[in-house]
Amino acid sequence: MRKLIIYGVGDFAKLVKHMAEADGHYKVIGFCADRQYINSNYFLDLEVSPVDKLSEIYSKDETYIIVAAGYKSMLAREYMFETAKKTGFTMASVISKHACIDLSVNIGKNAIVFPGVQIEPFSVIGDNCIIWSSAVICHDSVVGDHCFIAAQSLLGGRAKIGKRSFMGFNSIILQDVSVGDDCLIGAKSLVTKDVPVASKCIGTPAHIVSTYDQKGVTV
Amino acid sequence: MRKLIIYGVGDFAKLVKHMAEADGHYKVIGFCADRQYINSNYFLDLEVSPVDKLSEIYSKDETYIIVAAGYKSMLAREYMFETAKKTGFTMASVISKHACIDLSVNIGKNAIVFPGVQIEPFSVIGDNCIIWSSAVICHDSVVGDHCFIAAQSLLGGRAKIGKRSFMGFNSIILQDVSVGDDCLIGAKSLVTKDVPVASKCIGTPAHIVSTYDQKGVTV
Amino acid sequence: MRKLIIYGVGDFAKLVKHMAEADGHYKVIGFCADRQYINSNYFLDLEVSPVDKLSEIYSKDETYIIVAAGYKSMLAREYMFETAKKTGFTMASVISKHACIDLSVNIGKNAIVFPGVQIEPFSVIGDNCIIWSSAVICHDSVVGDHCFIAAQSLLGGRAKIGKRSFMGFNSIILQDVSVGDDCLIGAKSLVTKDVPVASKCIGTPAHIVSTYDQKGVTV
Incomplete structure (x- = not known):
């Protein structure tokens, strides 16, 4: 062992x-x-x-x-x-055998993936990402390095989220939508359009409520 | 058999x-x-x-x-x-073989657990709980006796819910938050702070809309 | 093969x-x-x-x-x-081996079912339905022909949705509620009462925001 x-x-x-x-x-x-x-x-x-x-x-x-x-x-x-x-x-990496990750998916180093996670074909996950229980990452999505994807989050097809970003519980980024580096998406929020770097977004549909400085996202 | x-x-x-x-x-x-x-x-x-x-x-x-x-x-x-x-x-107990329950989890008697449920390490589930399809109970959570946890509900890490309480579809209790006995959390609600006993909570973030008397929670 | x-x-x-x-x-x-x-x-x-x-x-x-x-x-x-x-x-049909479909469920032709989907006992799914990752279809539900059920959608027990309808990401139809043919339920919406044919519904609780003509639902 x-x-x-x-x-x-x-x-x-x-x-x-x-x-x-x-x-x-x-x-x-x-x-x-x-x-x-x-x-x-x-x-x-x-x-x-x-x-x-x-x-x-x-x-x-x-x-x-x-x-x-x-x-x-x-x-x-x-x-x-x-x-x-x-x-x-x-x-x-610690990847649960109860996560379902398509063989075409590319996952970086130091991944921690919980049970019940679904990662669909052709997605790319950066280094040092945590993907918590029952999150869904649809096909052709891109998750940047160092992200924290909380339980039951969802990225639609071809969605993107940048480096060092945080998705709260059960938050969603719609298909084809891109979120920048250093962003936070609040729990249960629905992101319907592109979000610039260093933004904090909340709501359904999500709107930007504040921005982050050089200290990055803290929760 | x-x-x-x-x-x-x-x-x-x-x-x-x-x-x-x-x-x-x-x-x-x-x-x-x-x-x-x-x-x-x-x-x-x-x-x-x-x-x-x-x-x-x-x-x-x-x-x-x-x-x-x-x-x-x-x-x-x-x-x-x-x-x-x-x-x-x-x-x-009837616990689906398609539920994913960590071996460290302590579950009481008369449990009914549906497929797709995730129960993370170190959680404690009381007697007579129903945990419906694809609910997620994060690490170190506590669910009291006789609770009904509807499909796609989510308890964050170290969250607690008391006895005889009801979580509606896709409702969430944030990490470290405690909900009392005899409470109802409405479908799709997000509980962000502690909730006293016998409360009915609805919304994102959830607020208390009424209280229950000695007849307990009815749905 | x-x-x-x-x-x-x-x-x-x-x-x-x-x-x-x-x-x-x-x-x-x-x-x-x-x-x-x-x-x-x-x-x-x-x-x-x-x-x-x-x-x-x-x-x-x-x-x-x-x-x-x-x-x-x-x-x-x-x-x-x-x-x-x-x-x-x-x-x-293409039905993922990581979907969990009860043996009592009746699914029509040309089904495409993604990993992580739960279909509970006694439900009936029409022809030509797409059921995306981690959707949950509770017991005794009915899904009409040609529906598109997006990721993390949820039909409660005995819920119904008619033909050619679309459920957005993480949308919910409550138990015992019926939605008609040619309807669209927006992402993250919660349908709490019956919805007539050709309606577009959004919100929690969902309300009808517009209707569809003979061209049907387009997204």
Whole structure:
């Protein structure tokens, strides 16, 4: 079985550990974090190491790393992904066997895909995306790097969403509509026309209620 | 094959019979009901017995009982569950093999779970809950006893809903939000903050439109 | 393997080809179209024939036809179905093995059913229906011929929708409610009461915003 180090501590890291081990593909052997976030040397009875010391502690043979960064800050998600890449460990994905992903779909590194997700043919998913339970990504859609797609979200056919964006629960982007980088679509919103970068959209139909600055999307 | 008695007659009892037998786990051998609801001695060509006479008619060996109480009255659902318990027959659950329930999830007695349901890790589901097709119950959620969770409903992570409550089609409780006992969340509503007991909530975001008295939630 | 001719060219025909071949049931051997829509003799490296010449070109042995008509015009969907029937080739269906359709369900000819769809017991689906990813059709529902049911739509128990109607993404028809022929239900709408024929309905709760004439529903 492949060994896995999880980059992150807290609820989401616990969930990722559970999912990674549930399908029998990985055995989690430790956690890591940035030094300023390490409050304890152990999490779930496993050692927590500083991410910048990983290669001194673990061998890279058969050992993988995965970023477990939740939805609080999209820029933090990107930062952790880039940091994990620099460790030199191979990046893992955790894709539920109960997700239904067409074989033609191209998914980037460090994907976390929950049960009940449908990804239709010819779609492209960037690196470091989280796609939560029962989300639907219709054919020929494009999801940028570092996105967080919450449960029951839906992208229509040929829809696009840019990098570091967040789709809330059961939000929808209509077919052929494009949403820019660094956007947030509120829960249950319906996006019916193109949305420029760094916009926060809410409602049915969705309208822009504010914009994000260089700190990116926070939830 | 285990023998099953269904407590209830009507459309929902018919559906439960079909589901219980579809996966090959049970053979339904009869129905039962409270005396005042027995209009005919047969339902779907099987005998309908008074629930208070069950143990005189059937042996308890290898014979199970399940309550098939729909959504009309949540108090009636609780009453029937308590009555079924007193019969002394072992309570059955009907959980579709096409539902995806994490192994860490704790589900109470007399559960009826439809295909396409997702229940994520560490959630706790009380006794006598109905969870309809494609509902999603995110990680670390808590569903109280006797709840009716309609199709495509969604509880976010660490959300809670109390006893005898009803979630309408495609309604959502956001992560970390708690809804009290004896509440109704209208179809397509989005609950964004805590809701006290005995409230009827509707809208996006949901607001309280009325309260329930001691007769509980009726739909 | 069965040979399949797809009636239609364009994005949706490409998708149907992919799905038909993905589960290994069919090998697509050609496309066909009405003469006025044939701009090229080839589509996806396969020959495009006039639909009225099919029986001169292909043997009917072990060769099936399927209509790949999208949602632009419901009348065009019906026309193509009737035209395909007249060719004399046997009509095929493409039903994902990741759809969950109860064995009691009756589905008409030329069905296209996507992954994640749930069709509960005792429902009846007419001819030439498209049921997109993660739609839910509850027990005892009726869907008329030539309907297009978009992703994440939901029909409650005993709901009905007439012929040539369109349900938008994540739209809902409540239990026991009937929608007439030639209707359109907008994305994310919630239909709470009966809707007469040829109505366009939008909102939560849905209200009629316009009606359709003899040209039927166009999207």
